[in-house]
């Protein structure tokens with residue numbers, strides 16, 4: 125698989141939530157064109173990516189927060205902030221991120237759920253982090269500092285002290301107990317394939333291809349909920365049984381996060397139209413047929429709707 129990683133640093137939310145992302149892949153050094161039309165296209169590219177990063181941060185945050193009780197021992201702390209910073213972005217776009225969204229060298233808050241720990245403590249969108257537990261952000265290699273100092277401080281400690289600076293220059297120090305969320309991070313990968321997946325049981329990602337293909341946020345939420353289900357159930361190699369069980373649990377995770385899982389039926393039908401091979405079953409049942417998956421997802425949705433109607437908690441029957 126191609127592995128250009130765009131990083132969504134969904135840092136804390138999973139990033140924010142949890143997991144940051146590193147930019148291990150060296151960027152090719154481009155010749156940067158200075159004309160106006162190139163600048164206009166860069167602005168559109170940045171706006172598109174910024175929107176996608178925030179959308180994935182929002183969905184993932186809801187999934188890992190609302191399903192914390194189903195993640196059992198797989199929990200860690202979160203301040204409920206989504207971060208971006210220049211080192212994560214393609215070099216020609218860095219100054220555009222700064223001009224349009226005030227995302228500079230230092231980790232900057234690019235997503236902030238209103239009811240989250242950080243928002244309640246006075247943090248605002250666009251705030252820059254200057255230190256954690258009195259350890260200042262370094263001048264260089266901010267990605268390493270984020271992964272090795274900032275994220276462990278938030279995830280593993282009962283209280284964390286985060287120093288920030290608002291856009292108007294006013295400093296703020298937030299001393300808070302992080303909230304518990306499922307410990308898995310999420311990323312966006314630059315890949316045109318229409319899918320989401322997990323890496324080594326550690327993290328989930330969505331491709332640019334699936335983000336483009338979905339028709340609404342509910343569909344992307346279901347796709348990521350399915351991957352969170354694989355992570356919770358510790359699936360390694362895929363097979364049909366595991367796909368069915370991730371569909372079942374993932375449908376619950378999606379509904380519990382406040383999304384409508386029924387929207388995914390349209391996604392599977394359109395995907396089958398584009399790639400008819402998914403209608404069939406392979407020899408060894410590595411990949412189940414989309415028609416069987418749809419039937420089983422519909423059964424799970426009915427089970428969930430019955431529970432809602434009876435005012436029962438949405439707990440999967442496993």
Ligand SMILES: [Zn+2]
Nearest residue numbers: 350354367370
């Ligand atoms: Zn799967």
